[in-house]
Amino acid sequence: MPNETNFLDITLLGKEYRVACPPEERAALLNAAAYVDGKMRDIAEKTKSNLAERIAVMAALNIAHEYLCANQDAPAKDQKIESEITLDSDAFRRRICHMETELEAVLKPD
Secondary structure, three states, rough: OOOOOEEEEEEEEOEEEEEOOOHHHHHHHHHHHHHHHHHHHHHHHHOOOOHHHHHHHHHHHHHHHHHHHHHHOHHHHHHHHHHOOOOOHHHHHHHHHHHHHHHHHHHHHO
């Protein structure tokens, strides 16, 4: 069965999660989980926080910020697609940076 879904157990910040994963995407998902887990651990260590939800939000924002910064020099084709769906990527980047700053201020140890 070509579309058969298997499950994969991953661990993020010491908690196990079972996620659906096609066999051909197993290695990529394990790499992504390891990357996210590393980001979450870095944030937990830097902020001295043990609140998993906040750590996850910060990790998501950091990863999104990295992704957007890495793709600033998107080819014209990608820019055309963005304009077709009326996505203001500069405003999106500014908002993420602003949210990241606010979250870091909230999570900053006293």
